[in-house]
Amino acid sequence: MFETDLDTYWKTVVNTMRDGIMIVDTTGSIISVNRALETITGYSREELVGQKCSILNCSIYKMAREQGGAFWCKLFKYGSLDVARCTIMNKSGAYIHVLKNASQLCDRKGNVIGAVETVTDITELVEKDKQIAAFRRTLKAEDGFHEIIGTSAAMRSVYDLIENAAFSDAPVIILGESGTGKELVARAIHQIGVRKGGPFVKVNCAALTETLLESELFGHVKGAYTGAYKDRAGRFEMAQTGDIFLDEIGDLPLSTQVKMLRVLEDKIIERIDVRIISATNRDLPSLIEKRTFRKDLFFRINVIPIHLPPLRERLEDIPLLAESCFRKIQMKSGKDIKGISKDLIDCLMNYTWPGNVRELKSAFEYAVVVCQEPMIRAHHLPPGILQETTAIRHGKPLAQSKEEIKKRELISTLNRSKGNQSLAAEILGISRVTIWNRMRKYGVRSVYNADVINENSNADKTT
Numbered sequence: 001m002f003e004t005d006l007d008t009y010w011k012t013v014v015n016t017m018r019d020g021i022m023i024v025d026t027t028g029s030i031i032s033v034n035r036a037l038e039t040i041t042g043y044s045r046e047e048l049v050g051q052k053c054s055i056l057n058c059s060i061y062k063m064a065r066e067q068g069g070a071f072w073c074k075l076f077k078y079g080s081l082d083v084a085r086c087t088i089m090n091k092s093g094a095y096i097h098v099l100k101n102a103s104q105l106c107d108r109k110g111n112v113i114g115a116v117e118t119v120t121d122i123t124e125l126v127e128k129d130k131q132i133a134a135f136r137r138t139l140k141a142e143d144g145f146h147e148i149i150g151t152s153a154a155m156r157s158v159y160d161l162i163e164n165a166a167f168s169d170a171p172v173i174i175l176g177e178s179g180t181g182k183e184l185v186a187r188a189i190h191q192i193g194v195r196k197g198g199p200f201v202k203v204n205c206a207a208l209t210e211t212l213l214e215s216e217l218f219g220h221v222k223g224a225y226t227g228a229y230k231d232r233a234g235r236f237e238m239a240q241t242g243d244i245f246l247d248e249i250g251d252l253p254l255s256t257q258v259k260m261l262r263v264l265e266d267k268i269i270e271r272i273d274v275r276i277i278s279a280t281n282r283d284l285p286s287l288i289e290k291r292t293f294r295k296d297l298f299f300r301i302n303v304i305p306i307h308l309p310p311l312r313e314r315l316e317d318i319p320l321l322a323e324s325c326f327r328k329i330q331m332k333s334g335k336d337i338k339g340i341s342k343d344l345i346d347c348l349m350n351y352t353w354p355g356n357v358r359e360l361k362s363a364f365e366y367a368v369v370v371c372q373e374p375m376i377r378a379h380h381l382p383p384g385i386l387q388e389t390t391a392i393r394h395g396k397p398l399a400q401s402k403e404e405i406k407k408r409e410l411i412s413t414l415n416r417s418k419g420n421q422s423l424a425a426e427i428l429g430i431s432r433v434t435i436w437n438r439m440r441k442y443g444v445r446s447v448y449n450a451d452v453i454n455e456n457s458n459a460d461k462t463t
Helices: 002-016 035-041 123-138 153-166 182-192 210-218 254-266 284-289 295-301 315-333 342-349 356-370 383-393 402-416 421-428 432-442
Strands: 020-025 030-033 063-065 071-073 080-089 095-106 112-121 172-175 200-204 243-247 275-280 304-307
Touching (some): 020 035, 035 095, 095 123, 153 182, 153 304, 153 421, 172 182, 182 243, 182 275, 210 254, 284 295, 342 356, 342 383, 402 432, 421 432
Parallel strands (some): 200 243, 243 275
Antiparallel strands (some): 020 030, 080 095
């Protein structure tokens, strides 16, 4: 009775399964399929039954000529196929990634009468793998350095400094505008440096009150102040044998600066051995003039300075940064957005980026949220960016070519070097002759004690 019931309900069972099932005879002709296989392939049962299984154009389908002259699938020679990854072609001609299992079917006498195959659609998983691979490509060494994205001459100089600083025990100070990636640089120094086996401890000097900051840095004993209910180790002690990163050191109170000076001068305090990496977006020399920052401390922390260029001075890195930002945010969001458009890149290249890379990331977070199209386009950017770039583009061509990027880089670097061509060449990592040739090519001339002038723009000053 049970076998009779099983035969009766077998079709219901196989049609309930999410994996596709296909039964073929020994010639490879399809004799039965379930609903899942119809869904996966796009073919109806009527279109499949009676056809050769080669209709699905399986990428691992192989034929072997037997002695009788018939063509048999190698499945009938080896008996089974275990979890093979392959592609099949659906009715529309598109390839689908699947996992396939197969086994021979034999009668009671052991004679092979056909085969059964199960097909699992893994197309979505493969697409995710491609997205992950694309994301990894944006972080390859040639596109950046320890999660810092950029291949511009300015960033290559930064990478060289990071490597040199990493293998020194001298204090490092990272200088740059807000959002330029100072913490990433600090982490890179630690990760490749002589102290990488020790901890990396971060302290934001601008986030705590004076009393709490000193307690965080140097620790405290029970009862040192209201709320100090027990002894506590400071961040310097926690960073033992490693690096301590003092972010926004320009906001360090004067009283704390005195204690910090002791740490640097004595090298170790209470058997604490750490290397200090500091960072600031403030102009420390001007703070020294205002007597809000100690000159002797500045000389101690300014042993190996690393200047991070603002994003507007390395425009050629924007496409790489944009791709990296998009991939990271798109993967978190899970939205089916295929990529970023050329008009978006054009828009990004014509914005001043006062918030630098941090602002670029925020712009993509906004764009991914509002985008309801296959591609992120310029009109998906935050309104503030659109307004500025629209004004900049009015009556002016977009910066679309590599030559335009090189020209902007040259002008920006000459302005930074106050027209000193040798210094500009050093910053860009090229020869002085190359600087001269590019100035000639792009119609740029340097005026002593004045801004660099672009001769091709009616001698307007370029700032």
